[in-house]
Amino acid sequence: xxxxxVLGLFVEAPAAAAAAAALRRxxxxxxxxxxxxxxxxxxxxxxxxxxxxxxxTLTGGILGGLSGFALTxxxxxxxxRIVGGKPIISIPPFLVIVFxxxxxxxxxxxxxxxxxxxxxxxxxREPYDPRVSVDRYGVIVRCAAEQSDQAIAALRxxxxxxxxE
Amino acid sequence: MEPTANFQTVHQDLLRPLAPAxxxxxxxxxxxxxxxxWGGLCWVYMMYNGLGVSGINHPVGWGLYxxxxxxxxxxxxxGTLISAILFLFRARWRTAISxxxxxxxxxxxxxxGLFPLVHLGRPWNFFWLLPYPNQRGLQPNFRSPLVxxxxxxxxxxIISTVFLYVGxxxxxxxxxxxxxxxxxxxxxxxxxxxxxxxRQWHSFASAYxxxxxxxxxxxxxxxxxxxxxxxxxxxxxxxxxxxxxxFVAGAILSGLAMVLxxxxxxxxxxxLETYITIHHFENLAKLxxxxxxxxxxAYVVEPYIAWYGGDRxxxxxxxxxxxxxxxxxxxxxxxxxxxxxxxxxxxxRLRTNLAALFGIALLINLGMYLERLVIxxxxxxxxxxxxxxxxxxxxxxxxxxxxxxxxxxLMWFLLFVKHxxxxxxxxxxxxxxxxxLFPPETQASHEATVARKWDGGG
Numbered sequence: 001x002x003x004x005x006v007l008g009l010f011v012e013a014p015a016a017a018a019a020a021a022a023l024r025r026x027x028x029x030x031x032x033x034x035x036x037x038x039x040x041x042x043x044x045x046x047x048x049x050x051x052x053x054x055x056x057t058l059t060g061g062i063l064g065g066l067s068g069f070a071l072t073x074x075x076x077x078x079x080x081r082i083v084g085g086k087p088i089i090s091i092p093p094f095l096v097i098v099f100x101x102x103x104x105x106x107x108x109x110x111x112x113x114x115x116x117x118x119x120x121x122x123x124x125r126e127p128y129d130p131r132v133s134v135d136r137y138g139v140i141v142r143c144a145a146e147q148s149d150q151a152i153a154a155l156r157x158x159x160x161x162x163x164x165e
Numbered sequence: 166m167e168p169t170a171n172f173q174t175v176h177q178d179l180l181r182p183l184a185p186a187x188x189x190x191x192x193x194x195x196x197x198x199x200x201x202x203w204g205g206l207c208w209v210y211m212m213y214n215g216l217g218v219s220g221i222n223h224p225v226g227w228g229l230y231x232x233x234x235x236x237x238x239x240x241x242x243x244g245t246l247i248s249a250i251l252f253l254f255r256a257r258w259r260t261a262i263s264x265x266x267x268x269x270x271x272x273x274x275x276x277x278g279l280f281p282l283v284h285l286g287r288p289w290n291f292f293w294l295l296p297y298p299n300q301r302g303l304q305p306n307f308r309s310p311l312v313x314x315x316x317x318x319x320x321x322x323i324i325s326t327v328f329l330y331v332g333x334x335x336x337x338x339x340x341x342x343x344x345x346x347x348x349x350x351x352x353x354x355x356x357x358x359x360x361x362x363x364r365q366w367h368s369f370a371s372a373y374x375x376x377x378x379x380x381x382x383x384x385x386x387x388x389x390x391x392x393x394x395x396x397x398x399x400x401x402x403x404x405x406x407x408x409x410x411x412f413v414a415g416a417i418l419s420g421l422a423m424v425l426x427x428x429x430x431x432x433x434x435x436x437l438e439t440y441i442t443i444h445h446f447e448n449l450a451k452l453x454x455x456x457x458x459x460x461x462x463a464y465v466v467e468p469y470i471a472w473y474g475g476d477r478x479x480x481x482x483x484x485x486x487x488x489x490x491x492x493x494x495x496x497x498x499x500x501x502x503x504x505x506x507x508x509x510x511x512x513x514r515l516r517t518n519l520a521a522l523f524g525i526a527l528l529i530n531l532g533m534y535l536e537r538l539v540i541x542x543x544x545x546x547x548x549x550x551x552x553x554x555x556x557x558x559x560x561x562x563x564x565x566x567x568x569x570x571x572x573x574x575l576m577w578f579l580l581f582v583k584h585x586x587x588x589x590x591x592x593x594x595x596x597x598x599x600x601x602l603f604p605p606e607t608q609a610s611h612e613a614t615v616a617r618k619w620d621g622g623g
Contacts, residue, residue: 034361036172036339037594038370046363051371057379072307075296079304086308093308096390099382100316107324107379114331114372118365120357128360130342133335135172140362 002145006152007034007127008160009136016137017045019158023141026154034128034138042137053113060109061102068098127164136161172594175440179336179590180343182435186583197576204569207562208283216286220559225545229563230284232537233570236419237277238318238391239412239533242384243420244270245325248332249380252373257596258448261440264589265431265582266424267329272577273423274322276570281314283566310393317390321383328376334359335369335591388416395540401482402544407466414459418503419533421453425526429519431582440588443517450516453529457507464504478549485547491556492543495535502532 010016013035020031033042072094080088114120132138139160141151152163211218221228244266251259282288294315296305305312338359341352359365392412395403405411425446432441468487471479486496506528515521542557581587 033363035363035366036176036361037335037591038366039595042363048363048367051368053368053371054375057375071296075304076307079302081306083306083308090308093313096313096386097307097316099386100313100320100390103379103383103386104316104320104323107320107327107376110372110375110379111327111331114368115357117371118359118368120334120359120365132361133339133342134176 003142004145004148004165005126005140005142006148006155007129007164008139008141008155008158009129009131009162009164010139010160011136013039013137014041015159016139017041019155019160020045020139022158023139023151023154028141028143028147028151028154030142032126032140032142034132034136034140036133036135036137039137051117053110053117056109056113056116057106060112061106063109064102064105065098067105068101069094071101072097129162129164138164172597175594175597176339176343176590178437178439179586179588179593180340182437182582182587183340183344183584190579190583194576194579197572197579200572201569201576204566204572207565207569211283211562211566212286212288218560218562220557220563222555224548224553224555225542225557227284227541227545228557229538229542229559229567230280232534232541233567234277234280234284235391235394235412235537235541236534237273237280237570237574238321239388239416239419239537240423241270241273241277241321241325241420242388242413242416243424244268244273245328245380245384246417246420247424248328249377250384252377253381258445260592260596261437261442261588262424262428262445262449263592264329264332265428265587267325267332268578268581268585268587269420269423269427270325271322271329272574272581273420274318274325275577276574278318278322279570279573310390310397313390314394317383317387321387324376324380324383328380330355331369331372331376332589333585335361336586336589339590340586384417385413388413395544400544400548401471401476401479402486402540402548404479405467405470407463407470411460411463411467414456414463415503415533415536418453418456418460418507419530421449421456422526422529422533425449425453425522426530427578429523429526431587435582435587437588440593443519446519446522447516450510450522453507453525454510457503457510457529461504464500482544482547486539486543490543490547492539492546496539496543499532499535499539502528503536506532 008016008019010019016033020033023031033046035042073089076088076090076094082088086093126140126142129136129138139155141155143151148165152165155163219228219230221230247259247266248263248270252263282291285291293303294305294312305315307313334356337352337356338361341349341356344352389409389412392408396405396408398404428441428449429446432438468483471483486492506525509515509521509525515525546557547554
């Protein structure tokens with residue numbers, strides 16, 4: 001069964017959120033939105049679980065910290081030299097390197113998590129209108145091809161300014 | 166922002182700076198590029214003829230190059246304070262200046278990163294600082310603050326660049342949608358397919374908050390590590406425990422002054438008066454006042470530590486700093502610029518006067534540069550053995566490379582504000598959200614309806 005997506009443009013975020021709620025009641029459960037900025041009405045209309053990006057950050061931070069210890073302790077053991085009367089494994093100065101690598105790897109992991117979680121750098125397969133980056137809010141209805149006419153009619157009925165297919 | 170602002174006006178106003186440049190802008194970029202190029206040529210001259218063409222010689226092994234390094238790293242810190250720390254504190258006023266401040270951070274760290282290479286004399290040997298397998302028994306000394314610097318500055322540059330880029334993505338998409346042909350492809354590539362979906366906004370909000378949290382400790386840690394380049398040594402005038410907070414406060418002071426120095430002309434030239442208001446500058450002035458007082462405290466505590474500690478050599482080092490050495494006039498000028506002149510910001514009228522703000526900011530930039538010179542080269546020129554005491558005289562080569570660095574920094578900043586949205590468009594629209602639930606043509610009727618209800622009209 002082929003699927004289609006139609007985009008309804010709304011002038012106001014609360015109207016878009018209300019339209020989404022109405023579409024769900026009419027059986028269109030696979031919805032998405034476009035917005036020029038975060039809006040509380042849309043955040044309430046699309047409640048979601050905590051973002052997975054933070055797991056990437058935590059994992060990256062732990063790996064960075066362990067890498068810092070491994071780098072400093074490992075290389076110092078390979079080339080053991082007493083410097084300034086300090087022990088071969090001098091934890092206090094090594095902590096500076098550990099800290100910096102923790103932040104660095106956590107940051108790079110956060111970037112990776114953001115790119116993965118946001119599904120960026122993938123070709124766009126759904127209708128899009130440049131006005132959603134200016135001052136319009138979009139509600140995307142994903143449905144079976146034979147239901148697309150119903151979806152378009154519902155969007156118009158619910159007050160959208162324009163439908164983009 | 167004006168109460169009548171809406172998404173459309175914000176969008177148009179903040180994308181207007183990206184319009185094709187005029188002759189004046191191109192001439193300015195060309196002049197700065199020429200200045201940077203002259204600095205580069207002088208660097209090549211120095212590499213060919215050796216470090217002897219500079220004034221760096223016993224006992225002053227660290228001169229203008231290290232002063233520049235510390236100065237530019239310090240400049241960078243305020244950008245992260247404004248864009249990350251103030252975000253975590255939910256200080257909404259920071260939004261209008263956050264993008265330009267974060268860009269200032271990235272270019273300042275880029276500039277700072279050049280100077281350890283310049284200072285090496287033989288920059289092709291820089292890789293000796295990195296842990297790579299070799300048969301010469303070479304390994305970085307992880308107990309050395311110079312190696313800590315490599316990790317701290319590299320981390321700061323990468324995290325700041327990534328933070329700036331991620332924050333730019335929604336605005337790059339806006340620029341893509343407003344552009345055509347080549348510019349559309351350019352912004353489209355950088356925007357990575359951003360369309361503003363619920364998933365993308367959710368991930369963006371989470372990632373941005375996490376980046377702010379990661380960048381915040383870097384503001385304190387990076388310049389502390391840089392200060393330990395000096396404090397971990399035994400040179401009188403360097404070896405003090407106050408150096409980390411002293412340098413961090415000084416870094417934020419110099420960075421805030423640079424933000425003012427850049428924002429005031431930026432606001433005028435790009436006609437952004439609606440978005441960058443006097444209120445922003447006043448808040449920056451208050452922060453400058455706070456950090457100046459902390460730095461002033463350090464100026465008092467440093468000689469107090471020398472006196473209280475009873476170390477005769479350190480006491481003499483400070484006595485020479487106050488009077489009788491080449492750096493004494495520079496020291497008092499530094500105190501004037503960093504500790505006295507910023508007190509003028511106690512006067513409310515001066516906090517809101519653009520000429521006063523710009524002038525005081527320039528003087529603080531000068532004062533903070535002199536502070537690094539006095540601490541670094543001044544202390545080295547008269548340390549333990551009077552028989553090797555020697556004044557430091559920078560040469561035209563060092564002055565040219567220093568000037569070239571300013572040209573390099575300003576050139577990148579000018580290129581950035583012309584080719585990327587200099588203010589965060591999506592975030593500023595977000596500030597309008599409680600006020601603009603409807604477009605202008607229906608806002609008035611909506612407000613009239615609400616007013617009637619409140620008046621009991623039903």
